[in-house]
Amino acid sequence: MGDSTRKSDKPRVLIVGAGISGLVLAQSLRKQGGYAIGLYNPEGVLRDSLPGDVPPLETANHLLPLPLKSQLIFHGLDGRMSIVEDTPETPCLRTNRQKLRELLSTNLNIQYGKTAARIVEGPDKVTVFFVDDTSATGDIVVGADGTYSAVRPHVLKKSNDEVLKTVPFAVISGAVQLSGEVMERQLQLGHSGWVAFGPDYSLFTGINRVNVDNHGKVGGDYYWLMLIPDIMVTNQERDHWVVTSTFQERLEIAKSKVQDLDKKFRAPIELTTVEGMRAWPLWKDAEIPTLPPVDRVVLCGDAAHPIIPARGEGAIHAIYDAVNLGKVLGSANRNDMAVLRATLYKYHKEIAARGNEASQLARGALESARAGKPPMAWGHELRQLKELKPLPFKLADFEKKA
Incomplete structure (x- = not known):
C-alpha cells in the first residue's frame, strides 16, 4: 500500500487491481495530492492526468525504435482496404502493455x-479482506480488477458466472518471432496490425513490441487471433472442440484455414510452432446496462464493462473511466459522504451506459466489417486506403545504424 500525506478531509482510496484503469486512477490521485492510496493487484485526456515525473507516453510505443506511426489496416473480402493511423485528425498511440504498465507504475x-x-x-469505513488473510481499510474501494473482477460480485450482488457471457467465437491464438523481409511485409500490411477475412473466420495479426538484440538485429514479437463464429461455443463452453483440442490440433486447423488467404497473410500462422500457441479459446463480455447506487464501493474499467478486443477500445474506455473517477474523487470530502455517494452514482450511470454500448458494438464489429460496413477501431472510423505504401526504410539499413 502506498500512503501519501493527505489532508484530513480527503478520502482514503483503496484500488483493487493494478491494470491500466487502476494505475491511471492512482496516478491521477497522486497528481492532485492529499490522498492516501492503497493499490492492490491480483492519450490527451490521459496525459493531463499524469504527474510530471511519469515518463512520456511515447516511450511505451510498441513500434520503438522504428520510426513508424501506430496504424491498423483492414483488408476486406472484396479487396478494398480501410485504415486508421496516428494523425492530428485521428490521434492514436498504440503501446506495449508491459511498457505502459511499467510507465504508469512510476513512484x-x-x-x-x-x-x-x-x-x-460500514457506516464510516470499508474493509477489503484478501485471500492471503490480510486486509485493508479505507473510505472508498475501487474495483479496477478486470473482466473477472473479484469486486464486481459485491457491487452487483451476482457472481461472475451469472454476469459474464461467452462470446460466440471459437478463438485460436498464437505468437511468433519475425524478422527480415517477413517482418517488413507484415509492417507494410499494417504497422501495428491488420485484419483479413477468410470464408468463415476473421484473422487479426499484430505486433506486441519491436526487439533489437545486442548485435543490432531487429525482430518483432507478433501474435495472431483467428476468430471463428460458432454459436455452439456458448452452449458447450468447456466441452467445445476449441477448448478440448490440443495446441497441435488448433495450430493444424489454423494452418489449414489460412490456405484460403493470399500468401502474404499466411506467414505469421505458418511460421508459428506448437510452443507459440496461446490458451485463449473463449472470450467473455457482459451486458451491464446499469450499475447500482454507490455506498463505498465503485467499479472502473473492465470490472464495470467487460469489452472484447474486436475494436481495440477496452483500454480507451478504461482510461476514460479512471480519468473521470479521478476528477470525482479530486473534489471529494470524506466528511460529506452523502454528496460523494451521489456524485459517484452519476459516475456509475455514465460509465455503465457508455461501456455497455461499447461492449455490444465490439461483439458485432468483425462481422459488420466482413459485411462491408465501415469498420471502427481505436475510437475512430477507418478511412478507405487505395494502396499499401512501401516502408520508408529497410530493416537491414536500420540495423546498420543501430
Missing part, C-alpha cells in the same frame, strides 16, 4: 499478490 507502491476475497462496508 507507486503496489501490493502485488493481493486478490479480494470479500468486502465489508
Whole structure:
C-alpha cells in the first residue's frame, strides 16, 4: 500500500487491481495530492492526468525504435482496404502493455499478490479482506480488477458466472518471432496490425513490441487471433472442440484455414510452432446496462464493462473511466459522504451506459466489417486506403545504424 500525506478531509482510496484503469486512477490521485492510496493487484485526456515525473507516453510505443506511426489496416473480402493511423485528425498511440504498465507504475507502491476475497462496508469505513488473510481499510474501494473482477460480485450482488457471457467465437491464438523481409511485409500490411477475412473466420495479426538484440538485429514479437463464429461455443463452453483440442490440433486447423488467404497473410500462422500457441479459446463480455447506487464501493474499467478486443477500445474506455473517477474523487470530502455517494452514482450511470454500448458494438464489429460496413477501431472510423505504401526504410539499413 502506498500512503501519501493527505489532508484530513480527503478520502482514503483503496484500488483493487493494478491494470491500466487502476494505475491511471492512482496516478491521477497522486497528481492532485492529499490522498492516501492503497493499490492492490491480483492519450490527451490521459496525459493531463499524469504527474510530471511519469515518463512520456511515447516511450511505451510498441513500434520503438522504428520510426513508424501506430496504424491498423483492414483488408476486406472484396479487396478494398480501410485504415486508421496516428494523425492530428485521428490521434492514436498504440503501446506495449508491459511498457505502459511499467510507465504508469512510476513512484507507486503496489501490493502485488493481493486478490479480494470479500468486502465489508460500514457506516464510516470499508474493509477489503484478501485471500492471503490480510486486509485493508479505507473510505472508498475501487474495483479496477478486470473482466473477472473479484469486486464486481459485491457491487452487483451476482457472481461472475451469472454476469459474464461467452462470446460466440471459437478463438485460436498464437505468437511468433519475425524478422527480415517477413517482418517488413507484415509492417507494410499494417504497422501495428491488420485484419483479413477468410470464408468463415476473421484473422487479426499484430505486433506486441519491436526487439533489437545486442548485435543490432531487429525482430518483432507478433501474435495472431483467428476468430471463428460458432454459436455452439456458448452452449458447450468447456466441452467445445476449441477448448478440448490440443495446441497441435488448433495450430493444424489454423494452418489449414489460412490456405484460403493470399500468401502474404499466411506467414505469421505458418511460421508459428506448437510452443507459440496461446490458451485463449473463449472470450467473455457482459451486458451491464446499469450499475447500482454507490455506498463505498465503485467499479472502473473492465470490472464495470467487460469489452472484447474486436475494436481495440477496452483500454480507451478504461482510461476514460479512471480519468473521470479521478476528477470525482479530486473534489471529494470524506466528511460529506452523502454528496460523494451521489456524485459517484452519476459516475456509475455514465460509465455503465457508455461501456455497455461499447461492449455490444465490439461483439458485432468483425462481422459488420466482413459485411462491408465501415469498420471502427481505436475510437475512430477507418478511412478507405487505395494502396499499401512501401516502408520508408529497410530493416537491414536500420540495423546498420543501430
